[in-house]
Amino acid sequence: MGTTESQRGRTPRGRAASIGLSRAQIVAAAVAQIEAKGLAAFSLRELARSLGVSPAVIYWHVGGAKEDLFAAIAATITGGLAEAQDPSAIWTERLRQVFHAYRASVHCHPKVSPLLGAQMKSNGVASLDWIETVLVALAEGGFEGDALRDAFNALIGGLCGFVTMELAPGPASEDGAWEERVAQRMAEVDPKTHPLTHAALPQLANRIFVLRWQNGAQVSYDDGYAVLLDLLIDGLAARAANFPNTSPAEPKHG
Amino acid sequence: MGTTESQRGRTPRGRAASIGLSRAQIVAAAVAQIEAKGLAAFSLRELARSLGVSPAVIYWHVGGAKEDLFAAIAATITGGLAEAQDPSAIWTERLRQVFHAYRASVHCHPKVSPLLGAQMKSNGVASLDWIETVLVALAEGGFEGDALRDAFNALIGGLCGFVTMELAPGPASEDGAWEERVAQRMAEVDPKTHPLTHAALPQLANRIFVLRWQNGAQVSYDDGYAVLLDLLIDGLAARAANFPNTSPAEPKHG
DNA sequence: CGCATCAATAGAACGATGTTCAATTGTGAA
DNA sequence: TTCACAATTGAACATCGTTCTATTGATGCG
Structure with a gap:
């Protein structure tokens, strides 16, 4: 299962012309x-x-x-991501913690992040604990069956997608020819035909739709992510409140 | 700007040993x-x-x-995407139409979609009309300034991210060795340690976190996307309803 | 103590890729 | 007719992922 039998024995530094590479x-x-x-x-x-x-x-x-x-x-x-939650918190709060932790974890390695998006699809999320955490929280809110599946998909797709997209790499050229093209593109926005786009340019251009790096430092999408998280979790909580026969806590024997 | 001066003249089939390639x-x-x-x-x-x-x-x-x-x-x-809305509809409905159109458009070329995610970041969304459409709708709802920026980022990041992620390619090997690895991975899910993950496997495994193709046909995430869209737009509508001094329609002279 | 095993490495080799560059071709304009 | 130049060619270069056949040297066994 991925370990390829290479270090099955406990020979820490090999036994041959090893440089001791692991x-x-x-x-x-x-x-x-x-x-x-x-x-x-x-x-x-x-x-x-x-x-x-x-x-x-x-x-x-x-x-x-x-x-x-x-x-x-x-x-x-993505290992050791499920520990980021406080088990005593309410399920909505746990979801918030878990997804904030996901984003923080991915942000530690921005350039590697595209791999996460792809590998999450192919191998399954690396950490099953993390998936289980999300499912447990939703179940505590009363979601089950198709509703559970759809809520899960909406959360994972929307929130992980947000992170994947905000960290999506720009063109490979690291030499600033990119900045020129971006500036050119921004100058092309016509106030006549796209008034709001033009007006919001200082607010938006450096955010989601053009630049990702500004003076070499990463631009923050924190507020957008927070709003997205609020909309999703508050909305799910509202739906959960309308479930017919569910006490706010555990549906099973406890 | 991207046309590279190649077809600036109107010589439809070149003038030389052309095959007539454009x-x-x-x-x-x-x-x-x-x-x-x-x-x-x-x-x-x-x-x-x-x-x-x-x-x-x-x-x-x-x-x-x-x-x-x-x-x-x-x-x-992504060209010609803004026409998908009915201008007479309320802003929430227009947002729904526009983002459904975005997903449908991207789904027409699933394998090309990763390019969209990257290029949307680097060059700006190809169609400014589309951005303008979203901004106009949000403005009609009463969003402005930072609230507009955050709502926009949440929508674009969450919804486009969802689409990008659901279409993210699996491993390059197209020969079914992948399916084996997936089955192996699914069999590893331990009912003891991850009960809900295990229980939801038939519902979820073929969905977001493992498989993308099933018998060569694409798996549908429609419900998850619909839930995500509902949560976001209903939530934004609820926020808009609480804005202090805004009539439901145009804030300016009309 | 010596020897065979085998984990761990080196290095060459193959085909394919992105990109560039110096020719070449043929047409439309002078 | 001649010239400029759009359009195309083919060779070339460096690099890449991958595989193959050696080689090395510590280790366990006798």
């Missing part, structure tokens, strides 16, 4: 390199080069391919 | 090829090959690079 070290180095130079510029060969190692070593340690390395990275990042 | 034809062929073989398997060389042409031709026609071709594709797809 799977975890490779994953860590890959994350560092992606975070440094961007996902588009990432290559197995340069990863091997930065580790002072032959490219084949990565295949031996990680498994089959680049894809397995990406899966390992995603699993590393 | 930028639009290249873009169309690229979309077709991506839709047929997937985005990960797309290459400029094979595009040129399928057009019976040298790879350099694409550079000459499209502009600098692969990235410019992607930008052109994104612009082609």
